[in-house]
Amino acid sequence: MVSRVLVGMDDSEMAAEALRYALDVHAGSDITVLTVVGVPSPMMGEATAIAMAEDPQAKAEEAAEPVLDRARELAAERDVDIDTIVGAGHPARTIVNRADEFDVVVLGSHGGSVSDRLVIGNVADTVFKRSPVPVTVVR
Template identity: 45%
Template sequence: MPPSHVLVPLDGSPLADEALAEALALFDCHITVLNVVTPLDSGMSEGGVLDAGEDRRESAHDRAERLVDRARTRAADADRTVDTAVRTGDPADTILEYVDDHAIDRIVMGGHGGERNAVARRLLGTVATTVVGEAPVTVTVVR
């Protein structure tokens, strides 16, 4: 059964961009693009270890808005529209919460290399590994 609502988490990476292209090409349904801004006190952040402060927070939210705006433009170029959302939190947890809170029935996301001591994490990345393992819906990981 084809999905009716696909979630594409975007983090600005080339693989996330490929995931959006894949979702737009494969699924003729409602697509939502989600960017998660990682809190400064988290062990992960979208740009690595960065200085705390209001400038950093504002910069992260500006970056998130640029990412979702770019996704809207890419969808429009394909004669499609996407809904967009920006949330703050741990990326994997926030993606899973978004799925639970909305009528999402498929996730399409990019995978990234992660820690070298775990094969799955090396193949998919830590966020993708967590989402694949815990999502209540089908997850397609683009590599």
């Protein structure tokens, strides 16, 4: 039985679909949403701003707030409480590093912009290949 679910979420509609799926299919399980900020990019803007901040954790949480607010709204529509985690750095690596704390990982099949996917790589594919627990990819 699945009791702990990790949902990787960014600001994409596919990530929102992944959370909806987890809330519906794994109703009654503890659901944790992980969003990753400071993602490597060609200009390193967000990553640099977080790294250079006086309080990097507070800056990371500030950057993650819009995604986590949306996750909480989606959960509230189903009258479910969720936990949230903010990670920093490369999304696939961050998700895989946390995956063994959960029974399953749920991800959208793709997210972010085309340029982000070219620089970062396909997060779902990497997590699928490297996760120590089962991964559900939602389309």
